[in-house]
Amino acid sequence: KDTPWCEGAGGTGEGTTLKYDFGKSVDISSLNIVNGNGTDFKLFMAYGSVKTLQLTFDGGKSQSLVVKPSLMPQTLNIEPVKTKSVTVELVDVKEGKTVQDTCISEMRFH
Numbered sequence: 001k002d003t004p005w006c007e008g009a010g011g012t013g014e015g016t017t018l019k020y021d022f023g024k025s026v027d028i029s030s031l032n033i034v035n036g037n038g039t040d041f042k043l044f045m046a047y048g049s050v051k052t053l054q055l056t057f058d059g060g061k062s063q064s065l066v067v068k069p070s071l072m073p074q075t076l077n078i079e080p081v082k083t084k085s086v087t088v089e090l091v092d093v094k095e096g097k098t099v100q101d102t103c104i105s106e107m108r109f110h
Contacts, residue, residue: 038105
């Protein structure tokens with residue numbers, strides 16, 4: 001949680017993507033995420049956090065996930081899929097109070 005990824009693309013980061021390549025086909029049914037800058041509450045409030053993610057898998061299927069505006073770890077259910085890669089798009093974000101960058105502190109697919 002101490003090393004968040006922050007998009008830094010200018011503006012709020014809506015439309016920014018991350019691509020995860022697993023190197024082989026894997027079964028995915030959930031996403032564990034720590035939303036925003038998880039370093040501490042003050043930084044969580046200062047930076048933007050994700051409201052909605054769009055996951056697109058290597059076969060072309062996609063799923064939309066709603067992420068809670070919380071500093072606590074959360075598990076999001078995904079309709080089970082077998083894929084070699086996932087592209088994660090920041091569709092909707094909650095703007096930070098003082099910094100425009102949107103952050104994600106942890107993201108793990110299971």
